[in-house]
Amino acid sequence: MADDRRKNRIFRGSLGLLLLSLVLSGGCWDRRELETLAVVTGMGLNYAAQGDGYEVAFQIVRAAQLQSASGGAGGGGELKPVWILRSTGPTVFEAVRNATFQSSRRLFLSHNQVLIISEAVAKGGLLPALEFFVRDHEPRNTQWLLLTPDEPVEILDAAAGLERVSALAIVDLMKQYQLTSKIKPVYLADYIKTRIEKTTANTLPIIRIYETAGKKELLLDGTAILKEDRLVGFLDHKETRGLLWVLGEVRGGVITVDLPGGGKATFEIFDAIPKVKVEFKEGRVQVKIEIKERAGLGAQTTYADLSTPEQFKKLENLQTKAIEDEIRAALAKAKAYKADIFGFGEYLYKHDHRTWQRLQKEWERYFVDAQVEIKIEAMVEELGLVTRPATYRELRK
Amino acid sequence: MFKFLWRKLRLAHLRKKNPLPRMYRELSPDLEVNLTAIRRELGASPDLIIRRITVGSAPATTGALLYIDGLIDQQIVHRDIISPLLNGEKGRKGQDSKGLLEYLVRQVLSVGAVKKEPKFEPVVQALLEGKTVLFLDGQAEALLLATEGWEKRAINEPDAERIILGPHEGFTENIRINTALLRRKITNPGLHFEEMKLGRRTRTTVAIAYLKGIVNEKLVAEVRSRLKRVNIDLVLDANYLNEFISDAPFSIFPTVGFTERPDVTAAKLLEGRVAIFVDGTPVVSTVPVLLVESFQSPDDYNFPYYYATFIRWFRYISFVLAVLAPALFVALGSYHQELIPTPLLITIKSATEGTPFPLVVEMVMMGAVFEIIREAGVRLARPVGQTISIVGALVVGEAAVTAGLVGAPTIIVIAITAIATFVVPDLLGPGIILRLFFTILAGVFGAYGILIGLLFILLHLTSLRSFGVPYLSPLVPLSPGDLKDVLIRAPIWAMRTRPRLIGWSQPERQPFGFGSSGTEEGEEGEAEDGG
Structure with missing residues (x-):
């Protein structure tokens, strides 16, 4: 019984506290x-x-x-x-x-x-x-x-x-x-x-x-x-994508390349996974960028059949070159402005903090001096809904 | 808080206590004295029929048959009482007046239940219950003959608890029919009824029903004692008693369950609950009741388990929606606009632009209008109902918005809420009260107020009990085994055990699995307990 009454008092007390807090914090005056x-x-x-x-x-x-x-x-x-x-x-x-x-x-x-x-x-x-x-x-x-x-x-x-x-x-x-x-x-x-x-x-x-x-x-x-x-x-747009390749923020988009025999081909990017490594070796910042990219052929402006394995190899090489071009262009601009938009310094900060502490004061100089190695693995995986281009015509013997 | 009020009320009641004069007088051997006493007791009611007869020829005994017209079955009285008394009596020889009553009962009257009664009060009571009373001159005892028979309503499906599949019969106003309906569901000697008369003036028959062997005897005793303590003038419906025997008489949540369906009652009894029948109403109370029971519909068990589970979750969601939707809308619209996605905000804003009242006023106002329409719809004669819906839809739905009095989103929220409220009919009252409570809280304190309100309600719910069983069980306290009929509706064959806190005296319903229904185990157990 006494226990009951105590419980009751606790209950009433907590209830009172609740009501009090209700009144004290927040109210009509905050209404808009x-x-x-x-x-x-x-x-x-x-x-x-x-x-x-x-x-x-x-x-x-x-x-x-x-x-x-x-x-x-x-x-x-x-x-x-x-x-x-x-x-x-x-x-x-x-x-x-x-x-x-x-x-x-x-x-x-x-x-x-x-x-x-x-x-x-x-x-x-x-x-x-x-x-x-x-x-x-x-x-x-x-x-x-x-x-x-x-x-x-x-x-x-x-x-x-x-x-x-x-x-x-x-x-x-x-x-x-x-x-x-x-x-x-x-x-x-x-x-x-x-x-x-x-x-x-x-x-x-x-x-x-x-x-x-x-x-x-x-x-x-x-x-x-x-x-x-x-x-x-x-x-510009091209350089921006050069930046995005490195940051890993390319989620789609198209790349157009010139074909060796004349004409152009456009690829649709499916995804791209970059791996960036920054090291300080021999007095220079060494950056290794590896990108694995997958794409599909989206358009072509030639009559040639691009759907053979050999052609695929060639297309992949062309793409690799195009992507590298974009990255190099962005890199050149960044170096020209002495602005580390890629976050290479941040990479060092996270992975090699001691080196970063040594370099940070003169990071601008080291960034401009950085040696960047780019390795791209481009893959063409799809042709869209056609197996051969609509423009393809088999030559008569 | 409530307890205080309760004590006050009790005190006031005790002071005024004045017992009725009890008149357990003996009957007189003089016929005329008895008849006068009856006339004085009942007044000059024209429905009191006094049929004087003379029984036998040598020696002839005068007597009188009394009954209330309309409460008796004319045919029984004529065929089985008057006719044998007048005709079949001729052959009697030298019967002494002492053995006369015994002789009549044994050899003349062809009525089922017959009782000899020496006291005055029970005779009057029996008369009022539809029995026919036979007085004989020189006898200080009366014969009470069971001749009850009056107009009854046919067995219909209850309006308040409609289902799609399954039995469509419902209880009626006659307690005898009701107990029979239950017997038809449970053909088991364990089904016991205990009758008592409640209501000092109405003397209404009340019956407790339970399944011996499954029910917890302490529960039966508790129900019995609570009912015995009820001291009330009149009992016209189950709720007259519910408010007396409820554990939390001031709570808005029902701590006594009610149903109009024999199948539901049977299922509850088989879970170890006790049912209370009240004569004159089709509503049967069941105790103890849990909050989760309000969300269970008989249809849940008549449909496949996956569909039943799905629908049950909609019932939970609907109730939350019915209680909280207007409050949330008010809180978001008046306090936390940053929580609304931008496009939605713009849409809502464009609809509420230029409305003169704060959202909370709009909400409470439209809620009130809806309640008025609903109440009118319930009370009005059916042909007028259509008018109500047209006026309601036109005036409230269209005109209020077009006139710019309230925003269209408010109407939408009220409409959804209104429909959602009816999904859980057992909690209709609590739902409406809680909705108003939360809407006002939201209007004054925003989402913070809703949160505090929810805490308060939760606190209250956890403190509730129904005949000793925590109201929130099996959730709080948690009995994982009972969640099979709460979070989901498990397949029937998987519902092996009765609710732990209610049916623990005989926990096993059936062995687990689909296998052949080998019920030997269960029957053994029942036999033991029953004996």
């Missing part, structure tokens, strides 16, 4: 109704035109407009589905707060998808501008970072092809990078992570505007290299 929020889907970062400070551009979704166009039964005239807002401030945080001078609703950053950075900011150093997005609790770490030579506002305001919100279109563009493997998408978290590595240089995909049929459209156009947080140079 959906209709009082301005959902930001894209943001742009630039330096302010006057004074030193930042200009932040917001792309805010007009949900009702977005739905009404597709769902019919819409009203309210010709409003665009997005609302573009610009605000300035000495820091990014203050610029974001200053936006409340213009927005009747609270800006909600948790659904921000892309962060467009102007070249100027990239040249002046990116981290001071990105810092807010990591520190604040609302923005996600998984928003895409992109660099633009144009005004970020224009990107946010551009017509986005089939989509009605350009930020959402950019998300889809990023997601289908493996169809070509010629872009390297970068999350905010990726960028910060690379910055923590001491010797590795950052890359950012580039997006820009081009005009067609009187409309501004978006285009992904190569990769930017940022060394020590500052923009130093660019890679």
